[in-house]
Amino acid sequence: MRVLSAAILVLMMPACTSMLLASASSGEGGVSTDNRSSAQVAADNTISATIRRKFSADSTVSQYAIGIRTIDSNVTLSGTVGSFPARDRAVQIATDTDGVNSVRNQVMVNTNL
Known part of the structure; x- marks a missing residue:
């Protein structure tokens, strides 16, 4: 066998x-492959960390696990939140973060959470 x-x-x-x-x-x-320079990777990591810190401090979004991916200063948010205001707040926080060019919102809303 x-x-x-x-x-x-x-x-x-x-x-x-x-x-x-x-x-x-x-x-x-x-x-x-990732063609970003080390400086761009560092800048992207800083943007993601800043957004993550802001999410943690915000009572509307801190309870949710929202994914943050930054490539070339363009942020993609993903995950699931329990309300439309929480989703909108997450997008607003990311948009208002220094260095962000654009925010792609892939956050889903599940009101049963």
């Missing part, structure tokens, strides 16, 4: 590798 399992594994490996390579070359999934 072990020999059969090993043989199946060996036969499946090339198929997995070719799917991974095809995925990476098409731009869908696979391995991605």
